[in-house]
Amino acid sequence: MTTSTTTKPAVAIDEPATLPLAMPPIREFTKQRLVGGEDGTADLHGWCAWFCAQVQDGNDHTGRTVAEHGEWCTAGVGSAFVEFLHSDGSPGDLGVELAEPYTHGTYPLDWVRVQNGRNAFVRLVVDASSDDEADRTELHMSIAHARVLAAHLLYAADNLDRIATPMPGWEH
Numbered sequence: 181m182t183t184s185t186t187t188k189p190a191v192a193i194d195e196p197a198t199l200p201l202a203m204p205p206i207r208e209f210t211k212q213r214l215v216g217g218e219d220g221t222a223d224l225h226g227w228c229a230w231f232c233a234q235v236q237d238g239n240d241h242t243g244r245t246v247a248e249h250g251e252w253c254t255a256g257v258g259s260a261f262v263e264f265l266h267s268d269g270s271p272g273d274l275g276v277e278l279a280e281p282y283t284h285g286t287y288p289l290d291w292v293r294v295q296n297g298r299n300a301f302v303r304l305v306v307d308a309s310s311d312d313e314a315d316r317t318e319l320h321m322s323i324a325h326a327r328v329l330a331a332h333l334l335y336a337a338d339n340l341d342r343i344a345t346p347m348p349g350w351e352h
């Protein structure tokens with residue numbers, strides 16, 4: 181019988197590490213190499229997403245470095261931000277964007293496999309109009325989850341306007 185009082189945190193063997201949605205390359209692009217080498221990396225050639233605002237602005241849609249382009253292809257949706265209030269009463273605003281990681285160069289193969297499955301996102305940007313990047317919070321959703329959120333928002337608004345079938349247990 182052990183008398184040790186030392187406790188260790190449980191380790192989940194199969195728990196995937198959190199990987200960033202977008203990242204700079206390990207090395208600049210030289211040659212497409214999708215399969216991945218023995219060093220656990222793959223080389224991707226950069227193609228902008230079809231919606232990328234940088235392409236709409238006249239930039240090349242292919243082959244720009246991540247340093248030039250940035251880690252994301254994005255495009256804003258709607259002509260204005262959506263205003264809201266923080267709990268302390270201070271005003272804020274939400275932006276809606278299309279967002280897809282832009283990759284050009286050498287990346288860890290594990291990250292490439294995960295990134296390929298994620299593809300593009302609907303992105304909510306909290307405090308989108310703030311000049312300070314640190315104030316902005318970016319929330320990334322799959323297409324399916326964005327549709328669920330949109331439906332919930334409409335249903336909540338319709339309930340407050342009393343034009344929806346009420347939630348069970350709610351009385352209008």
Ligand SMILES: [Zn+2]
Pocket residue numbers: 227228229232233234235249252253254282
């Ligand atoms: Zn782009």
